[in-house]
Amino acid sequence: MRYGLLVQGAPYSSQASHSALRFARALIARGHRLESVFFYHDGVYNAARLAAPPQDEPHLIDAWNGLNAEHGTQLQVCIAAALRRGLLDELESARHGKRGHAVESPFELTGLGQLIDLGHEVDRLVTFAP
Amino acid sequence: MILHILNRSPGTSLVYRDTLSAMGPEDRLLLTEDGVLGALTSQVRHFQAVQGRLFALREDLVARGLIGRCDETVQVVDVDGFVTLTEEADKTVSWF
Numbered sequence: 001m002r003y004g005l006l007v008q009g010a011p012y013s014s015q016a017s018h019s020a021l022r023f024a025r026a027l028i029a030r031g032h033r034l035e036s037v038f039f040y041h042d043g044v045y046n047a048a049r050l051a052a053p054p055q056d057e058p059h060l061i062d063a064w065n066g067l068n069a070e071h072g073t074q075l076q077v078c079i080a081a082a083l084r085r086g087l088l089d090e091l092e093s094a095r096h097g098k099r100g101h102a103v104e105s106p107f108e109l110t111g112l113g114q115l116i117d118l119g120h121e122v123d124r125l126v127t128f129a130p
Numbered sequence: 131m132i133l134h135i136l137n138r139s140p141g142t143s144l145v146y147r148d149t150l151s152a153m154g155p156e157d158r159l160l161l162t163e164d165g166v167l168g169a170l171t172s173q174v175r176h177f178q179a180v181q182g183r184l185f186a187l188r189e190d191l192v193a194r195g196l197i198g199r200c201d202e203t204v205q206v207v208d209v210d211g212f213v214t215l216t217e218e219a220d221k222t223v224s225w226f
Binding site: 001003015019022023026027029030032124125126127128129130 | 135137162163189209210212213214216217219221222223224226
């Protein structure tokens with residue numbers, strides 16, 4: 001089956017990101033395909049490229065990157081939720097006259113329309129909220 | 131059949147009432163995160179209406195030291211069982 005996940009909780013604030021990651025690994029291990037993880041609301045902080053948690057704690061951002069590298073899972077970030085929280089990629093940073101950027105590939109800033117498409121495209125869409 | 135997923139304890143949130151009133155006669159309810167507190171013998175009466183269709187996530191019970199306190203009417207599943215529940219359901223609805 002094809003799955004999509006919607007993550008609405010910030011990393012290290014609520015259990016949502018950890019629950020989503022655990023579910024993601026389990027569904028892949030059972031032979032399903034995880035098409036995309038869509039980050040919305042405070043969940044967009046999962047895309048912060050400079051996140052540097054203590055070494056003895058799970059590194060959520062690296063873990064999402066690993067899903068993309070190993071399984072081709074898309075990592076989509078709601079652009080409206082991200083921009084107002086200071087999570088800009090290089091293009092948006094330049095467009096807004098800022099220095100530096102907080103989001104990089106494979107995370108991609110995208111619109112809510114992509115979430116609607118994902119909901120139509122996959123067999124199961126599971127939400128993990130704070 | 132819809133799988134409802136609830137991550138709030140009945141002791142701290144009343145969203146479980148909305149969950150129960152939205153559930154159809156065949157729907158199932160999975161308690162996750164702090165929601166597993168609802169699986170305790172002292173709390174499970176809140177979910178009497180869905181007895182036999184009530185599940186709790188093992189990993190979240192274990193993380194809270196509650197695995198031995200889960201009521202016997204609740205079906206405990208691990209994360210693989212969680213995936214199976216989503217396979218068997220037509221869709222899922224998360225309550226929070």
